[in-house]
Amino acid sequence: MSVNTNVLGSNKLKRRASLTDTNLLLIITIIVFIVMYVCAVIFLKKGFTKPQMFFNILNENASLLVLSCGMTLVMITGGIDISVGQVTCLVCMACAVHLQKVNEGLAQGNVFTSVLIALGIGLAFGIVQGFLVAYLEFQPFIVTLAGLFFAKGMTTIVCSDRVPVTYDAFVKLARTEVNIPFMGSVNKKGIYIPAYVEVGVIVALVVVILLFCLLKWTKLGRNFYAVGGNNQSANMLGINVKLTKFLAHVLCGLCAGIGGYLFFLHACSGSPLHAQGAEMNAIASSIIGGTLLSGGVGNIVGTLFGVLSLSTIKNIVTSLGLEDAWWTNITVGVMLCIFLLVQSVILARKNKNKK
Amino acid sequence: MTSIDSTIKPRLTIKEILIKIVRNQLFIPLVALLLLVIFNLATDPGFFKIALEPNSDGNLVLSGNLITMIDYASELVILAIGMTLVTSASGGQDISVGATIAIAGSTVLRIVKTQSPDISGGTFAGIIIGSFLLCVLVSAIFGAFNGALVAFFKIQPMVATLILFTAGRSIAAWINNNDNISITDKRFSYFGNFIPGIAVPTPVFITILCLIVIAIVLKVTNLRLYSQAVGINASSSRLNGINPKMIKLLTFVILGICVAVCGFIKVSRTSSITYSVIANNIEMDAILAVALGGNNLGGGKFNLSASVLGAYVIQFLTTTLYKFKEIDSSSISAYKAVVVILLIIISSPFVRKLFEDAKNKREAARTEAVNAGAGKETV
Incomplete structure (x- = not known):
């Protein structure tokens, strides 16, 4: 019995050690986010004290959140998908043109069909790219690069101008605000304004929870980690590596479809300039959230905090009065640099310990 | 029996030669080029017509689709040189080249804009040389930054260069306080267009010069051998006395210098700069040129001439697509993507x-x- 307990004890210890190892990056991200936000509340005050500021960050970044979650899935399997930004743009344009045609009576449809179009476009990109990457063994970067080009061109083929949407049912949906109890604030005239989030945020959070459960508790989710950690040993364990990679890309494509529709809900228009550089923001959020590009390590919760940190720092820079657009990009670059350096130092230490 | 042998033997050698040709790295870009040429000749027999016409400045210059294509391919070819070396040594690609071109161009303009247009030729030459050297230095520093992240901190190249990809254009705008600059001095535009009296566009000469320099460097030094060794197996090359970190850093610095030359040509073409648009998506084209040349994007052996040929093929494709009037310039990328996917599938x-x-x-x-x-x- 004593031997048994010993074994159990050592197992527990081991588990704790591995937990701190893989989750250290996640903990760092969460701490950085909290410190940043608290500092903003203390030193800046301009609105950061109001809960609505936080909800506004969510409102603006619901689409980025979904995109980043999809990106995290692909990155865990060791791939990358740089087409998501332009797919978002294409989805916005296609939905906008569709709804405007419905509005003018040129086509049949409603809000539901536009959702179907968005999901269809996302899935199509995911399936084609996943097939090329997983079964024909092309480099994911090159395949999704071609996907990016294709989506970019298709957007301007669909329409090369900005298309605002005036379809009533859609506008109503887009303007729906979900009030959050106990979080409102009182304005100067003493009127109580409830805090709100848009519909998109709720969808995004549902996606986050679903993907979190998928990665944590399902066989497929664990397979993603196994494939990303070591391709060959996963194969020897009897995991269908190709199918797993394919599914990761399909899920990422689906996320791009959903994220695209959320962007559309927030922007209420289609334009070839929508979601420029969104793929890089998504990759940056995943990296800040502790996902390694080499695969096998990653966490949806980390990605959530990555998106929050990224958008908080952008908001801080804007409220510092540095309104010139370049400062946000430079700070994001610096932040990314710091996180990458921390990651590489942690990995180097981990490798030394192993030896 | 002897008669059969003699008939079989030459057939086999022809086959062997054919196999050798097909296996050659230059085969795919050459076939792609040939297909494009045939396609263009079929749709428009006058596509390759070259004419000697006076341009807006009154100089007699060569004009025609072929000249335009070779002229505008210059930046891509120069970038492809550096990108091939980086790909070979580090097994990854630099996606920040477009942003660094913006930085280099902005640096040049920062120096040149302070000068009045009526200075003498000698001073002007001094200023141009000075600004060029400064922009080479700046780009090399940024290249070294990328290289240090890759070599010493072991971050994958694409992620390491993501930093400059996001921040680079902003830094370029910051250098000039986001001003709209246009240089009125005609002499500044010589480097991107035509020098009076010479009918061939200047960027072509710059490209040829770059190619000669890199050819000499590869011939005289061990750069080719070392970068291939590092790309194939970094730890075993270290055991053989090569310093893989320095080689990786060096390739990124060389790419930085190539980027500086591109930035200089780019700003000289228009005598102005648009920070968010200049050299947009050129990193994608440069990576595609390397891939089209049949080089392994995972590092190791490389063939520079194949990359250069790949760059010309890509520019040729772009020029061909531009020719169709009904294709919008911004939707070209969709058609390009289809062609590229097909090429990659074949290769x-x-x-x-x-x-x-x-x-x-x-x-x-x-x-x-x-x-x-x-x-x-x-x-």
Whole structure:
């Protein structure tokens, strides 16, 4: 019995050690986010004290959140998908043109069909790219690069101008605000304004929870980690590596479809300039959230905090009065640099310990 | 029997030559180029017509689709040189080249804008040389930054260069306080357009110069051997006395210098700069040029001439697509993507394996038949 307990004890210890190892990056991200936000509340005050500021960050970044979650899935399997930004743009344009045609009576449809179009476009990109990457063994970067080009061109083929949407049912949906109890604030005239989030945020959070459960508790989710950690040993364990990679890309494509529709809900228009550089923001959020590009390590919760940190720092820079657009990009670059350096130092230490 | 032998032998050698040609790295870009040429000739017989016409400044210059294509391919070719080296040594690609071109161009303009247009030729030459050297220095520093992240901190190249990709254009705008600059001095635009009296665009000469320099460097130094060794196996090359970190850093610095030359040509073409648009998506084209040249994007062996040819093919494709009036300039990328995907599928190891399997089967069947025939003869 004593031997048994010993074994159990050592197992527990081991588990704790591995937990701190893989989750250290996640903990760092969460701490950085909290410190940043608290500092903003203390030193800046301009609105950061109001809960609505936080909800506004969510409102603006619901689409980025979904995109980043999809990106995290692909990155865990060791791939990358740089087409998501332009797919978002294409989805916005296609939905906008569709709804405007419905509005003018040129086509049949409603809000539901536009959702179907968005999901269809996302899935199509995911399936084609996943097939090329997983079964024909092309480099994911090159395949999704071609996907990016294709989506970019298709957007301007669909329409090369900005298309605002005036379809009533859609506008109503887009303007729906979900009030959050106990979080409102009182304005100067003493009127109580409830805090709100848009519909998109709720969808995004549902996606986050679903993907979190998928990665944590399902066989497929664990397979993603196994494939990303070591391709060959996963194969020897009897995991269908190709199918797993394919599914990761399909899920990422689906996320791009959903994220695209959320962007559309927030922007209420289609334009070839929508979601420029969104793929890089998504990759940056995943990296800040502790996902390694080499695969096998990653966490949806980390990605959530990555998106929050990224958008908080952008908001801080804007409220510092540095309104010139370049400062946000430079700070994001610096932040990314710091996180990458921390990651590489942690990995180097981990490798030394192993030896 | 002897007669059969003599008939078989030459056929085999022809086959061998054919196999050698098909296996050559230059085969795919050359075939792509040939297809494009045939396609263009079929749709428009006058596509390759070159004319000597006076331009807006009154100089006699060469004009025509072919000249435009070779002229505008210059930046891509110069970038492809650096990108091939980086790909070979580090097994990854630099996606920040477009942003660094913006930085380099902005640096040049920062120096040149302070000068009045009526200075003498000598001072002007001094300023140009000074600004060029400064922009080479700045780009090399940014290249070294990327290289240090890759070499010393072991971050994958694409992620490491993501930092400059996001921040680079903003830094470029910051250098000039986001001003709209346009240089009125005509002499500044010589480097991107035509020098009076010379009918060939200047960027072509710059490209040729770059190619000669890199050819000499590869011939004289061990750069080719070392970067290939590092790309194939970094730890074993370290055991053989090569410093893989320094080699990786060096390739990124060389790419930085190539980027500086590109930035200089780019700003000289228009005598102005648009920070968010200049050299947009050129990193994608440069990576595609390397891939099209049949170089392994995972590092290791490389063929520089194939990359250069790949760059010309890509620019040729763009020029061909531009020719169609009904295609919007911004929707070109969709067609480009389709062509690129097709090219990659053809050159992929998977498809090659399929071909080889089919060939092996055929050969096996043939040898069986020959054996059976020989058996019958002996009986």
